[in-house]
Amino acid sequence: MNARADSGGEIDASELESLRRCLAIGDAAAGSTSPNPPVGAVVLDRSGQLVGGGATQPPGKAHAEVVALIQAGSAAAGGTLIASLEPCAHHGRTGPCTEAILAAGITRVVFGSPDPNPVAGGGAEVLRTRGIDVVGGQLHDEVRRSALGRWLTATELGRPHVTWKYAATLDGRVAAADGSSRWITSAPARADVHRLRAEVDAVIVGSGTVLTDDPHLTIRNESGELVAAQKVRVVFDRRGRIPSDARVLDQSAPFFVSRDALPDALSALYEGGVRAVLLEGGPTLATAFLEAGYVDRVVGYLAPALLGAGPTVVGDLGITGIAQALRLVVEDLRLVGADVRVTAVFASQEKAAEAATEE
Numbered sequence: 001m002n003a004r005a006d007s008g009g010e011i012d013a014s015e016l017e018s019l020r021r022c023l024a025i026g027d028a029a030a031g032s033t034s035p036n037p038p039v040g041a042v043v044l045d046r047s048g049q050l051v052g053g054g055a056t057q058p059p060g061k062a063h064a065e066v067v068a069l070i071q072a073g074s075a076a077a078g079g080t081l082i083a084s085l086e087p088c089a090h091h092g093r094t095g096p097c098t099e100a101i102l103a104a105g106i107t108r109v110v111f112g113s114p115d116p117n118p119v120a121g122g123g124a125e126v127l128r129t130r131g132i133d134v135v136g137g138q139l140h141d142e143v144r145r146s147a148l149g150r151w152l153t154a155t156e157l158g159r160p161h162v163t164w165k166y167a168a169t170l171d172g173r174v175a176a177a178d179g180s181s182r183w184i185t186s187a188p189a190r191a192d193v194h195r196l197r198a199e200v201d202a203v204i205v206g207s208g209t210v211l212t213d214d215p216h217l218t219i220r221n222e223s224g225e226l227v228a229a230q231k232v233r234v235v236f237d238r239r240g241r242i243p244s245d246a247r248v249l250d251q252s253a254p255f256f257v258s259r260d261a262l263p264d265a266l267s268a269l270y271e272g273g274v275r276a277v278l279l280e281g282g283p284t285l286a287t288a289f290l291e292a293g294y295v296d297r298v299v300g301y302l303a304p305a306l307l308g309a310g311p312t313v314v315g316d317l318g319i320t321g322i323a324q325a326l327r328l329v330v331e332d333l334r335l336v337g338a339d340v341r342v343t344a345v346f347a348s349q350e351k352a353a354e355a356a357t358e359e
């Protein structure tokens with residue numbers, strides 16, 4: 001089955017499958033490429049056989065296209081390069097991918113999203129003018145749901161993409177009346193959070209969580225050991241209340257204490273190369289992020305437990321009628337250990353209205 005592209009040509013089912021493979025390769029690199037995008041690329045030889053593939057390497061190292069082309073070697077000549085993002089055309093810390101593609105003798109390029117970055121973008125046009133058959137703008141919805149989609153959101157908004165994660169009881173409590181919240185969810189759900197941390201560049205909590213729980217906010221493997229690639233632990237603490245011996249301030253991972261207002265803090269993180277963050281609470285800070293429209297994705301772990309009292313997931317958002325509810329679209333729903341994990345994203349207004357009126 002052929003799919004019409006929005007910028008030139010048609011692509012066949014095997015190319016679409018390869019593009020999905022590129023998205024998966026990019027997803028696996030999430031959290032290691034920022035400020036560069038988590039891109040995946042593959043090379044098919046002239047008979048359509050897969051001869052190379054790879055992901056963007058950490059900053060300053062090879063882009064996905066170059067990794068895939070090196071693996072393909074001479075088999076790339078006359079073949080097709082497929083990548084989740086439009087190949088870059090600029091000299092950054094590495095050379096332009098467009099030049100590597102031309103040098104390898106590739107005759108066709110298929111990509112997912114155009115590159116919104118005005119400096120790196122325009123690769124498709126460069127390739128077309130050099131005689132390459134280029135098809136872009138494929139699998140839009142799947143791209144937006146991928147790690148690359150989160151990077152695109154960050155680039156478009158000029159602030160990190162925000163995933164807000166919480167653990168709550170079925171009656172929506174994130175702690176008991178005495179403030180204790182360890183542990184609401186099962187060990188597998190807590191291990192799953194370490195996977196979420198690995199996908200981002202920074203993990204954020206408010207001072208209230210540090211004062212109550214003294215979390216470490218590091219990433220550990222299944223044996224409980226700290227992994228090599230830790231994320232920046234960020235505490236939003238405008239009044240400077242957290243103690244100097246807080247565990248988030250130890251040497252196991254980088255940390256950053258922000259005294260700024262929300263937009264300034266997020267801008268500072270973006271300027272520092274952070275493209276995706278995990279907001280881990282608590283409810284006061286989560287409410288502030290939601291009120292400001294800074295939450296892009298929600299991952300809620302719901303434990304089959306009831307507390308009846310204690311702080312709820314989110315505070316007063318100033319909503320008084322059901323029509324004003326912040327609507328999301330569920331992307332994924334599954335059991336993790338004994339708990340339910342719901343992943344949802346904020347819907348466009350049209351989609352939200354449809355969801356609200358569905359029988």
Ligand SMILES: NC(=O)c1ccc[n+]([C@@H]2O[C@H](COP(=O)([O-])OP(=O)(O)OC[C@H]3O[C@@H](n4cnc5c(N)ncnc54)[C@H](OP(=O)(O)O)[C@@H]3O)[C@@H](O)[C@H]2O)c1
Nearest residue numbers: 166167174175181206208209236238239281282284285288
């Ligand atoms: N189950 C879960 O998923 C989960 C996760 C985290 C925490 N918790 C529980 O939540 C409770 C702590 O709740 P919390 O609401 O106090 O914690 P919090 O949201 O982590 O911290 C609140 C503090 O963040 C600071 N902050 C910095 N910038 C802010 C901004 N722009 N807007 C609002 N606040 C800002 C404020 O202190 P300054 O004014 O000094 O800046 C505020 O008092 C504990 O019982 C903990 O166990 C549960």
